[in-house]
Amino acid sequence: MRLSQYFLPVTKDVPSDAAIVSHQLMLRTGMVRQNGAGIYSWLPLGFKVLKKIEQIVREEMDRAGAVEMLMPTLQQADLWRESGRYDDYGEEMLRITDRGGRDMLYGPTNEEMITDVFRGYVKSYKQLPLNLYHQQWKFRDEVRPRFGVMRGREFLMKDGYSFDLSEAAARVSYQRMFAAYLNTFDRLGVTAIPMQADPGPIGGDLSHEFLMLAESGESAVFCDSEVLDVPAPGLDFDFGDEAALAAEMDKRTQYYAATDEKHDEAAFAQVPDARKTEARGIEVGHIFYFGTKYSEPMGAGVQDSDGNVVPIHGGSYGIGVSRLVGAIIEACHDENGIVWPASVSPFDVGLVSMRPKDEACAAGCDAAYQALKAAGFDTLYDETDDRAGAKFGRMDLIGLPFQIIIGPKALEKGVVELKIRKTGEREELALDAAIARMRALA
């Protein structure tokens, strides 16, 4: 993409009420624009990151055997009356009336709707287990939205739902998602620690939330530092291996890790002093096993092998996709701006032309741009005639992992300058060598 044809409204100034660094950086880089309290437009740069995260989440859900679909944002109140949550959910639910006077709502989550889909088609235990998910906008009418997209009212969430014949089978499904989440966060370039959680309004008796450590986190976190070093299951993990699934969960739950809500001083005291970690965390995922909480009242049952109709055992699994954009920035920035993990960076590399008005330089840069694209790098090509300082500042600010800087002098020498954003390291080398180097580092 040529910068002159792109829409990248970067600014120097940022509203003084943008309280946390990720929000400030998202505004400065023109990733989002606020349209109302907790409601944001995703501008091109931010939208690209959102889509990258969404795609990684999709790939990891699919790898774990979940099946993608899409449900609407607007739901009928009657469905929620069946589960009893229409009255229970409270003021956080945005309620709407259509022209016919029907009570509608903007979905804050989709347990009822997925249960309705399920019960409409699935009648036999032979069709189980089943795990369906979607990535759809949600609305929760928070009393106090804040921190930009980290706590918006409208937000993009991946929510998945598992259906099993028995509690034992449902627990395997739960563990499968547990392992899939570890891989997902690992690919997103962040460390998220699973912690025992209260099931909350979703209900159920088995629940973990995944917390990313960050100074601006809303929850206090207490953990054994060893849990941070347990590697993710890996992309070749066998999600059909029940023993391995249980082991992945045990590997982590053997260590103490809790948010302030669940914190147990006595248990924490058992952790060796050198490994006691007290930090702040951002909740980026939450998984629940809730048994028959929805299937019973809503009549979602299947026939078992004896012909008896039994309610299915359910679980639900959420990842805050739009929140992750902010959360990743919280974890990945320096004094010059964002430092994207390669997997979610809006572009792979920024190409900076030092003298776009110099014919030789322009031609050399154009050629480099084509070569980078041909090599498979999504490239942001700055061929504007801004001054060098402005270009460097802007590139650093938006935080692409690599910058290729080309000026007349380097061209004469037959080299380009490769800058690694994360380390600030610069190196002069031939374009082919730079491409090889970026491949090696990616």
Add this chain to the structure above:
RNA sequence: CGGAGCGUGGCGCAGCCUGGUAGCGCACUCGCCUGGGGGGCGAGGGGUCGGAGGUUCGAGUCCUCUCGCUCCGACCA
């Protein structure tokens, strides 16, 4: 929901207390210079001061109402 604030060119802010020609920085347009870390000089364009009502000879400024937004606390992907 309790407490505290803020709405003034596209963005960030001052002006309000003590009423009297609407200002600064950035951005933008034009010209010249400059050219590897957000450059310089000069000349320009752009604002119903969130909205409504009131007080006043006169309201960005004072009063009332209203809408929107933010921050601190209790709650949440």
